[in-house]
Amino acid sequence: MLASRPSSPRSFRPSQRLVVPVVCVCVTFIAIADGAITTVALPSIARQFHLTTAALDGVVVVYPVCLAMAIPASAWLVERFGGKRVLLTAMTGFLASSLLCGAAADLGQLVAFRAIQGVSAGVLFPASTALLFATFTTAEQVRLQRYMIVPQQIAPAAAPVVGGLLVDHLSWRWVFYVNLPVGLPAVVFGALFLAGHRGARPGRFDLPGLLLSAAALGALMYGVCEGPNRGWSDPAVLTALALGAVLLAVAVAVELRTTAPLLKLRLFADRLFRDTNLINLIGLVPIMGALYLGPLFLQQAQGRSALESGTSTFPEAFGVLLTVQAVGVLYARIGPRIIVGCSLVAVSAVLLLFATCDADTGLWTFRAYMFLFGIAIGGFFIPTTVASLATLPRADIAQASTLNTVVRQTGGALAPAAVTTVLVLGTPGAAAADPPVTAYQYAYLALAALAALTAVLAFTLPDGPARAAARGTTAAHRSAPAAARQEDADGGTYGGGTRRDPHESTHGS
Known part of the structure; x- marks a missing residue:
């Protein structure tokens, strides 16, 4: 029975x-x-x-x-x-x-x-x-x-x-x-x-695609990471960057001609996906650069301890947590364009405040700036990530996630390289290991300028489709809750168990 x-x-x-x-x-x-x-x-x-x-x-x-x-x-x-x-x-x-x-x-x-x-x-x-x-x-x-x-x-x-x-x-x-x-x-x-x-x-x-892309990304990452330490004119750094650039160009050409490429670069034909990734690539440099620069300034320019440095940069996290709550409410109403653009304008403004710091700046002043910085960057991460995948077919999610990760890792690697380069350029003579306070101020100013430039790009983001997807008004996204409910009934993810969502034929996640 x-x-x-x-x-x-x-x-x-x-x-x-x-x-x-x-x-x-x-x-x-x-x-x-x-x-x-x-x-x-x-x-x-x-x-x-x-x-x-x-x-x-x-x-x-x-x-x-x-x-x-x-x-x-x-x-x-x-x-x-x-x-x-x-x-x-x-x-x-x-x-x-x-x-x-x-x-x-x-x-x-x-x-x-x-x-x-x-x-x-x-x-x-x-x-x-x-x-x-x-x-x-x-x-x-x-x-x-x-x-x-x-x-x-x-x-x-x-x-x-x-x-x-x-x-x-x-x-x-x-x-x-x-x-x-x-x-x-x-x-x-x-x-x-x-x-x-x-x-x-x-x-x-796609073995050729793997070999070319892995070698290109590995060489470029090595050059970017080692450039600030060895110097950008170091033969090993120049060779790695040149080789990486050539291999990357070849990899792009091969992947665009391959029927089933390892990296589906054709996804960049979607403007929302392309623009959000470009904003991520450039915008992460001033954001991650400032997070990298803060402990250096406190410990080297001001002679603070590692514990003082850690407790002074920590308030940034609390600022982010406050902002993301508002972002979750506003995203579907005003869209990622306004949120990301205003976030980057705020980032630029706070970086200008950091540029006023000197050897006598108190810890609580620096902590207040870090809290404001967290509030500013809290509007950057979620909208760019969610919007980048909002208009793509669900079958392409795994490929798009891979490309997003490549972009974010590249932006994250460029940040300390850019900061260290500015510090070296702002340090006179042979004292490169001990930059003066002015070098840190120049670095903050450079990051502020880059954040402002990225804000201009963000305000051109075509976010109509992203708002529609966030409201659940597109057919592709209306199907997901039903699939999720079916998944809970069947005990498997989309495509798991004995049933397969027709939208999930290839991404396999």
Whole structure:
């Protein structure tokens, strides 16, 4: 009898609309925190291996280089094997390499294991983004990001403080071991409750595209990261940048002619996707540049301690958390154009305030500026991310997420390079290692000018379709809530179980 049939274990599975955000929050928190916490441990690592801190440059550079090289393959992997398997495999690799980094016996081992960490992180970011955008509509994404932004802001702010405590009271090895207590429960939770997916058939693997794009991005990332340290005229830096540029041009030509490319560059024909990515690329330079410059100014120009620096930059996170609540309410009403444009104007204004800081500026004044800076940048991240995917077919979400990650990583890498270059240019003679206060002021002015330039571009953003998607008025996005409800009934993500959403034929997340 139908009434006596025992309940299926699958009926007890939590909703994917809860499971997916939990897993993605943990992934994002760990990956962001790891990038911020490692730098704190470098002096201790140098003492352990009897090296200078400068000799550990490879530990820092290898991570973004390998991350950039892995990103191009992430969309194909998600489409072929499904978001769950790719995300959990990459997370397991990240945690295993974290354990190996902590147990490294010499510098060579540490660099090698950091490379594995970078490769794993390069797959994690696009896979988690694809899962989120496959599970929630655009309107829901805006509301969801009001909460997901919390760990994204807490991680980089808290990581240096936690890292300092671990190094001082335990060992530098714990800055890597600390990933496990957060990551292992997330992997177990995801393995148990994240809905499976059979994947799709995205086409033959584009090996030429992978080799060309990975080599191009890796070379460019190396040149950008090493340029400020070695000098932009260094032969190794020039060679890497030139080689990367040539390989990138060849990769673009090949990918545009390939039927099933690894990087679907044709998506940039969509103006909203193209413009939001351009704004991200340029706009992240003054935003991330200021976050990089603040601790340098406090510790080098003012002689503050690392603890004073950490507690003085932390107020930025609180400013962001306040603004994103308003963004979640206003996005569908006024659209990303006004929000992002006004955000960048505010960023430029606050950077001008920073440019007035000197050796006598008090900590509480600097903290107030950091709080204002957080309020300003809080209107940048969510609208650009959500709007970039608002008008694309859902089958292209994994590919678009991959391209978004490439752009964001590039912008993030350009930020410290730009700041360091301005500091060097503003430092007279052989005192490049000790820039004067005026050099920091010039750097803030340069970042303010770049933010203002990006604001002009943001005010031209064609955001009508983005507002429509946020209100749920397009057919493509109206179908998503129904699919999500069906997913909860069936116990699988879109395309999981025995049913497949017709809109989800290829993205496999």
